[in-house]
Amino acid sequence: MVDRPNKPSALSSTPGLPPQAQVSITHGSRKVTAVLPTGESVEILLYGATVVSWRDRSGAEKLWLSEGSKLDGSKPVRGGIPLVFPVCYPLSPPLPHPHPPRKQEFLGLLG
Numbered sequence: 284m285v286d287r288p289n290k291p292s293a294l295s296s297t298p299g300l301p302p303q304a305q306v307s308i309t310h311g312s313r314k315v316t317a318v319l320p321t322g323e324s325v326e327i328l329l330y331g332a333t334v335v336s337w338r339d340r341s342g343a344e345k346l347w348l349s350e351g352s353k354l355d356g357s358k359p360v361r362g363g364i365p366l367v368f369p370v371c372y373p374l375s376p377p378l379p380h381p382h383p384p385r386k387q388e389f390l391g392l393l394g
Contacts, residue, residue, distance in 0.1 A: 313356070327366070330356035334364040 302320035309316060314335075318324040322340035327333065335354065337345045349361035 314354075328354060328356075328360065328363075331360055332366040333360045334366065335360060335362075337364075 304317045304319050306315065306317045308314070313329055315327045315329065316324065322342070324336070324338045325334060326336035328335055334346065335348055335352075339345060346364065347362045352358075352361045352363075354360065
């Protein structure tokens, strides 16, 4: 066998996975909470897909959320970050149109 002058040495140990975020689903599967190993955390309501809390590593809240917000799904959340266009009304019975409304119809629904 040929001797190699710059032969790499064997690894002392196999590197493991870096620390992962801890994710939990709480309040009857209504809220998802994720905490990073560095201490930052986020809470997301599944109703309305809204971020309702974002804390830095010291625990300081970074989002505004109205104290009067109903977080039980009975009303839209006031504050936070909506992740999708908010639909804040029940979907049953279905909407009267089988297709999305045109712009004029949509603006009429808002007004």
